[in-house]
Amino acid sequence: MNAPLPSDPLDAQTTRRAGDRPPAVEVLSAEKVFANGTRALAPIDLTIAEGEFLTLIGPSGCGKSTLLKLIANLIQPSDGRILWWRGDFGQVGQDGRGFAFVFQEPTLMPWARVDTNVRLPLDLADVPRGKADPRVSDAIARVGLSAFARHFPRQLSGGMKMRVSIARALATDPNLLLMDEPFGALDEFTRNKLDDDLVKLWWERKLTTVFVTHSIYEAVFLSTRIVVLAANPGRIFRTMTIDEPQPRSQDFRDSARFAAYCRELSTWLAEASLPSASGAAP
């Protein structure tokens, strides 16, 4: 099980597509069977190269959140394994190998002001205040909330709270950013605005991002690669590469190519949701 799996066709394919950048995360035949017997994920092979913006999309129950949690080491695979920067999870968090997770909910401490919330991961890592504070104000500035640093979460709108959550992730200066439907609860307009900002951040910071969403438009707009998953059991159905100029903006959303990508992805999702798509993987 320790040997790499170069013979796997999908793995070879994705590596080629991502260019010759080194992998940030390698999912090697990882599968997940829950204690109650539910097979959430069939063995999955997926390589995420450094600097990629990879989106996981698929019908409910396709295991996209489970896959993200496996990558975040929040849960352990039942079989197979996952490598981070070609090593195990123990060395994650070292210089150049930091990762941050943004949840579906902002998960802010209601009793703490915005800056204290953003400083939390640094406090938990025992970063001294003198070193932490500039990073905190920088992260808050990056999400455009400098004027609200001393506000409490309850004084902010849903979109602003999500920005605080992203600032908290950025404060640790991560190399790998994992996001589980972060803008799912927001209205379309706010979501587009946050997507615009996220693309900019990803581009400026050379972040590797793994993003889970339900939204076809969001997936096409943000991603360099989209992995469509199918359910019963969760597995990779198809992969779409979106090779478009960066950083993207509203112009891309308005383009005919954007519409074409969305149409194709929509067809794939429909196919992935069909009962006939279930069963044995192709």
Added chain:
Amino acid sequence: MKPLLQSETFVRIVAPLAVGVVLLAVWEIGCRLDSIPVYLFPKPSDILASLIKNGPSLLRALLITLRITLQAFAAAVVLGTLIAFMFVQSRAIEVSLFPYAVLLQVTPIVAIAPLIIILVKNTQLSLTVCATLVALFPIISNTTLGLRSVDPGLASYFRMNRASRLKTLVRLRIPGALPYFFGGLRISSGLALIGAVVAEFVAGTGGRSSGLAYEILDAGFQLDIPRMFAALFLITVTGVLLFGAMVGLSRLALSNWHESEIGAEA
């Protein structure tokens, strides 16, 4: 006139005061018209006169009761919080000890007070023990509930960042438990006073004098009914002030973030 009546604060203060004044007036006039004897049911003016006449002795009694109440309350807060911290350390500890906390709560204090008063020689201490037993339970149950009610999202965020047990306690569990803790304080402060008065009653019937409850007992023996009411009045005022202090404390600590206190400062 209209803006004043619309002001929430004004209405909240003036309306109950007006009710109080009307009730007192009805009481005073009713007693005068029917010329009810003072030893059966005193008029408010009789009670006020007695309050002034017996001022020094009533005040001394009040201070004793207040001291027992505050000592018991402080002991209940410290003990209750410590026990709650112990409970959340492991399910096994909580499961094996919680029934005894309940036992403590459901046992009437009048039933065990004589025993405690006999066992503990020092009157003041024995009364404090009784009042503590009464005031303890709300602190334990509320703080335990609060320490357990951690936002699951935040809890996994702390886990993911490999936060130590201590840091999770200080940065997550304790702040999250504060609203529950303050709820416990409010109930417990009143109970400490009730516990103190009940224990003083029991001690007083046993011949050990102390506090406002003994004043009530003593006034009853001497048929000095206005003094009885005056002592009762002081107990009530103390209870209201204690409750008010706890509300203020809770507002001070939580007004920035917790739903229960938001808008309270406006």
